[in-house]
Amino acid sequence: MVTLPSQPGVRTQLGELIEMRHRVREVQIFSTPGRRSPLIGLHHSKLRGRGVDFDQVRVYQAGDDVRTIDWRVTARTQEPHTKLFHEERERPIFIMVEQSHRLFFGSGLVFKSVLAAQAAALIGWAALEHNDRVGGLVFGDNEHHEIKPRRSKQSLLQLLNRLVRANQALHSEAQSDRDAFGQALRRAREVLRPGSLVIVLCDERALTDSSEQQLSLLARHTDLVLLPLSDPLDHALPAAGLLNFTERGAQLELDTHDSDLRQAYRSLAEAREARWQRLAQKLGVPLLPLTTQDELIEQLRGYLHALRPRKPQ
Template sequence: MDMQGRTHIELQELLGLRHYVQHIELFSTPLQRSTLLGLHRSRLRGRGMDFDQVRAYQIGDDSRSIDWRVTARTGEVHTKVFHEERERPTFIVAEQSLHLFFASTGCFKSVLVAQVASIFAWASLQHNDRVGGLVFDDNGVTHTPAHRSQHSVLHFIQALADANQRLQQTMSQDLKNPLIEALQQALRLTRTGSLIILICNERHLNDESSHLLRRLAAQAELILLPVSDPLEHCLPTIGPARFALADSSTSIDTHNPRLRQQWQEKGAAYQAAWQNLAQQLGAALLPLSTQFGALEQLQAINLQQVLGTQAGS
């Protein structure tokens, strides 16, 4: 991959990811149990009804649902049973802030987020769900209302590409945690019963963002995808090193054993915090790393196993 592909991603590349959805089992076909959260029948899609089964007639059943063919064949009155057609609007909250404009290996975290968010958007549309979301950066939030249409997905992906292309190392500003505003917006914009897919910087989790995620979990299903880089969890021994962000920089001695231990402990603390929160919320936790490609990581996902483990804990 060239340097442009590592640091930024074009709209055309995000559009092309739709061709890979069939190779990633994020959602099952309608005839199978959903691989992505076995909860798809827990939300309504209006007044539509799908045929479920035929069983013996019981007092109180609607006589209009009697299956006369089966009744004539068996000599016993049978009725058709229907279940309500379900909907789970998918709302993708994806970060494109300067916090993600970094990687020690592979593509930048911002590129990885854009790729994963696009794949989830295409997969949701293919699964016939309404798709929308928020793209947030250091300057605010771009909202795409959820609709069951390719136009909605294209609008969301365009917002991703635009925000990604705006990122540049020379940006000079007092960086804050942009996740807070994004979650506040999500609380206002998402409807009860939505599926919220959050793809953000691993280090944005704090008391305030945790509180907002708890509020979201009370009204929606959550999939949490915190993004990190290997360097954030293990400091390589390379001697004196200088780190720069916008107009500020700092130098450290990577040979310092105490510094290396503190560095590793801080990374592990963020991982543990996400794990604890996901367990408390009953949410799927799928950490992402710049060490691996987006397709490789999504192909390795087994959400049923993740959710089953959390349910039994």
């Protein structure tokens, strides 16, 4: 691999992704003995026992999943009891991260491709510290690279190295496979065992009928966390006058002073966001959209704080 000159925010380097291990303590992604991550438990209930271990039995409380009622204890005590579960240790964590030409763009702090790489590295180091097996799949315009989950630093470094290679090779004129995301999801379904936790980092625009179907099928046997990536310019056009766009010889001119055009553009973005929200609700999985506008750690910390159950007054 030929390493390109350092371009902070535009391209990532292996050293930068390795340094992300020092930021793991800044945000609690996975549970620790004294603290429970709010991501855990949001999406295990529909297939109890998948990715979780039995912990204890306690008296049933309002809001508990009726499917977890322990009928033997209930019959013996004549009072409803429910089973409690805790997160399984050393579960396979599979990080799917996109590095395609549509991510090679950014008007915020970093390019979307760099944000995806940083998030993948942070989650990978957090999983390794949590004693889980880490692997993943880096997919781009015309190829993908798969790393089998292992509980070793070498496996994570192999994933990060592949991620950097793909990132360094990005350019705006790449020929893309329109169904690259769907193909990557099909491959994940083939290799992942039930109970795996799948982290999906992809462009917000990657969700199509095909990929939505593949995500629904994948969610039947694994647990998902969805992190679609976007840039402020994906959601709103500035009133900047005439803008010229060129791609592989084709040219397009837009008059961004046209308020109808800007509204139509904004409506498309809102429809994409709504589609992700509907899918996450249907599958019962966490949705954590990331933007290049804000710092990664702050975004994740905000999401996890919002998800954390409130203590009763």
